[in-house]
Amino acid sequence: MTAVAIPARDAMISEPTLGAAKLAEYARLKHRRKIRERLIKAALLLAACVSVLTTLGIVYILLKESLDFFSHVPLWDFLTDRQWTPLFDDAHFGIMVLLSGTISSSLVALLIALPLGTTIAIYLCEFAGHKTREVMKPLLELLSGVPTIIYGYFALLFVTPMIQKIYPALPGFNVLSAGIVMGIMIIPYVSSLAEDAMRAVPMSLREGSYALGATRYQTAVRVVVPAALSGIAAAYILGISRAVGETMILAVAAGMQPNLTLNPLEPAATVTSYIVQVALGDLPHGSVGYQTIFAAGLMLMLLTLFFNLVGYWMRRQFREAY
């Protein structure tokens, strides 16, 4: 129909074209359109691949520089040495020292973030009215929007002096106040993910519980939380990997001196704050000191990867199907 109608109309406006030529023209246009579509699709695919390339780039750089590093420093020393003095003449590379700082600061942060985050999630999901939730959720999310450098400043100049009033022996740089502030920063990550998980629990479970005469608290703790366990575990894992990767709060408020201790009342360097410390000085490209930050970065990546895998495993293990 159209193939006949279009040449007829064209014949009235311009010089008469043969139907076959017109059809060929349309075929050409269609072909061009197809090619253009294919090009666009290729460009979009390329954009999607940037993220894969990023990962490959990270893995490549970390492995390359770390391999160089481990050709100078035996892996066994790296894992077992009890000193971390990479920039001294008598260089020691015991990652344990930095890991102890990371572990103690993360523990302090998680002791704050996990209980508070879970409580807030339960409250917002099971107790709070619609209006409270609409106001409080964005307000809490602002907590994770504050730049970490400002939290560092806050920990150093507000929280530490406050704790010093109660416990005067606390040094100016310490893991405790950095950890506390870090924990408060992590609360929204934990609470909003955990709340999403609890919200996904079907209403019928809650209704069943209420029908048996349970209170909101009983319903939350005995029905909703167990049913949402896999999601809550995922929220915890996210919180942990945030804590492990946090940098600036620790670099500003925890001091940057390597210290093999789990005592949060002392200053300590973490894996992340060590990287910052080295980057602030100017180490020549290719020196062992330069390579240490990549070895430290590799350690950090392995830690986060480990937690991601644990999270994945937990999600599968505790998944409740409805």
Added chain:
Amino acid sequence: MQPAIHDAATLRQQQLRRIIRSHKRRDIAFGVLGLLAMMVGVLTLAALFTGMAIDGIPRLSGDFFTSFPSRRAGQAGILSAWVGSILVMGVTALFAVPVGVAGAVYLEEYAQKNWFTDVIEINITNLAGVPSIVYGLLALGMFVYTFGLGQSILTAGLTLGLLILPIVIVTTRESLRAIPQQVREGAYACGATRWQVVHDHLLPYGTPGILTGVIIALSRAIGETAPIITIGALTFIAFLPPLPFSGDPPAGVFDWLFSPFTVMPIQIFNWTSRPDPAFQQNAAAASFVLIFMTLGMNALAIWLRYRLRKNIKW
């Protein structure tokens, strides 16, 4: 006999009442606990804000915005810092928005369900969890030393662009997914190609949602310190990069991209790490400006999201 049974029943009733009362008390106690837990967060935010304001506001004056950092705390300002921040954000947005939106469009509208798509998706989820300082290491090894871009605005912008890419992709996908299927089907029924559907229909409808995501992502990027320190940005910059597009064309146009720079968070870090309280006051003032910028962007995004939810009824 009769009264004894009666007594037992009332006793049982009393017991039950007691149990119910204690359960109700526990219920209320937990409600209070929840409120207190939220108050910890909110009060911290308030303390942060007021502390910053008390220390910082006296230093905020016109001069503070128009002076370079200085060895004398009283004359130091944040001119090079805020200009640097804006230029870096520009590069970040120019990189992350097109790439992120295009990647999201591919994953949401084009991708077939196969192993390669799965790899991309898992990869994006994992990238969102990588600590920001690792991006700094990537940039140091790749952009600075392998590609030879130096410690420049371009390097910083690209680094932060990669950092926020997962956020842009995820939010763009969400807003594309929220567009009902009928829109696509209607357009296809009229003979539109896939790209025409995306370009003429999905992107315009998705724009508010995408914009929200981009603003939140940029507000995160503007406060990022660790990756920029890691690439080795200088902390003391007492000059401005050449104005964009001011150099002699064609080569000079992009001079600004390769200029050394500093950004707000680095300036704050520099001032915070000095023991002199006068500098710490500067840090408070600069923090106040930065927090104002990020929270302002966040508030804008929340407002946009709210407007969006209210206005659009498919």
